[in-house]
Amino acid sequence: xxxxxxxxxxxxxxxxxxxxxxxxxxxxxxxxxxxxxxxxxxxxxxxxxxxxxxxxxxxxxxxxxxxxxxxxxxxxxxxxxxxxxxxxxxxxxxxxxxxxxxxxxxxxxxxxxxxxxxxxxxxxxxxxxxxxxxxxxxxxxxxxxxxxxxxxxxxxxxxxxxxxxxxxxxxxxxxxxxxxxxxxxxxxxxxxxxxxxxxxxxxxxxxxxxxxxxxxxxxxxxxxxxxxxxxxxxxxxxxxxxxxxxxxxxxxxxxxxxxxxxxxxxxxxxxxxxxxxxxxxxxxxxxxxxxxxxxxxxxxxxxxxxxxxxx
Numbered sequence: 414x415x416x417x418x419x420x421x422x423x424x425x426x427x428x429x430x431x432x433x434x435x436x437x438x439x440x441x442x443x444x445x446x447x448x449x450x451x452x453x454x455x456x457x458x459x460x461x462x463x464x465x466x467x468x469x470x471x472x473x474x475x476x477x478x479x480x481x482x483x484x485x486x487x488x489x490x491x492x493x494x495x496x497x498x499x500x501x502x503x504x505x506x507x508x509x510x511x512x513x514x515x516x517x518x519x520x521x522x523x524x525x526x527x528x529x530x531x532x533x534x535x536x537x538x539x540x541x542x543x544x545x546x547x548x549x550x551x552x553x554x555x556x557x558x559x560x561x562x563x564x565x566x567x568x569x570x571x572x573x574x575x576x577x578x579x580x581x582x583x584x585x586x587x588x589x590x591x592x593x594x595x596x597x598x599x600x601x602x603x604x605x606x607x608x609x610x611x612x613x614x615x616x617x618x619x620x621x622x623x624x625x626x627x628x629x630x631x632x633x634x635x636x637x638x639x640x641x642x643x644x645x646x647x648x649x650x651x652x653x654x655x656x657x658x659x660x661x662x663x664x665x666x667x668x669x670x671x672x673x674x675x676x677x678x679x680x681x682x683x684x685x686x687x688x689x690x691x692x693x694x695x696x697x698x699x700x701x702x703x704x705x706x707x708x709x710x711x712x713x714x715x716x717x718x719x720x721x722x723x724x
Contacts, residue, residue: 428493522708549649
């Protein structure tokens with residue numbers, strides 16, 4: 414595929430959007446890749462990092478290796494993702510700590526619109542595809558209600574966390590960041606990124622590299638052989654994940670982290686009015702609705718821009 418510098422700059426911008434999504438529990442970078450039209454190319458490019466490509470690399474055939482793995486696409490996308498993650502990590506911690514309802518409302522609108530967008534790409538529905546979508550909803554919902562564990566900060570577990578989370582990060586609707594929340598590793602990894610803890614970052618990335626290369630082969634096969642079924646499943650994942658991104662929650666169980674701070678362990682969704690009664694805090698209903706609407710509209714604005722750029 415012949416691309417111009419402008420094309421690769423656009424891919425970098427898409428990477429920035431993916432990186433922003435990937436650091437948010439409940440929002441998937443895979444969703445952004447799908448909406449912006451690079452999802453299947455991303456999966457196939459990851460799949461191309463195989464033994465044949467590595468043989469080209471280790472025998473000094475660098476140009477052939479670069480072409481085989483769609484290197485310029487990868488470099489442009491990963492540059493955007495890295496820029497976004499390293500620049501947003503500390504800011505997102507602050508926003509989630511101080512304005513959780515408004516932030517989660519925006520994410521809720523994003524996920525609703527993403528589910529609708531992905532479902533619209535299925536041109537012909539049948540009972541099997543509907544069942545696949547329902548299965549996706551059930552699986553994602555179950556994942557969101559699993560009780561998180563406390564962080565295990567040993568290097569082997571950091572490696573495993575990277576391998577598991579990266580697989581979720583490329584699935585629309587299944588948030589890799591939320592998988593890290595379930596593993597108790599989200600804030601630990603986010604702080605490591607924000608503080609440039611190189612040993613932790615390299616260990617996590619090594620696990621992510623192994624995980625994503627292995628998983629991409631499975632996902633590529635599913636998209637090629639059972640496209641509509643897979644898309645229905647992914648759309649269901651998004652709908653099921655809405656349970657996690659509901660803005661108003663009641664903490665029903667807490668735990669003490671390794672720093673001695675009390676953190677929420679189990680939360681239940683409640684209505685805004687109930688939230689105000691229980692906590693004595695503002696529910697920010699007007700602002701929450703406005704931000705959810707903005708998040709919802711933003712997906713279709715991105716879709717419209719992406720469609721125009723394809724023409």
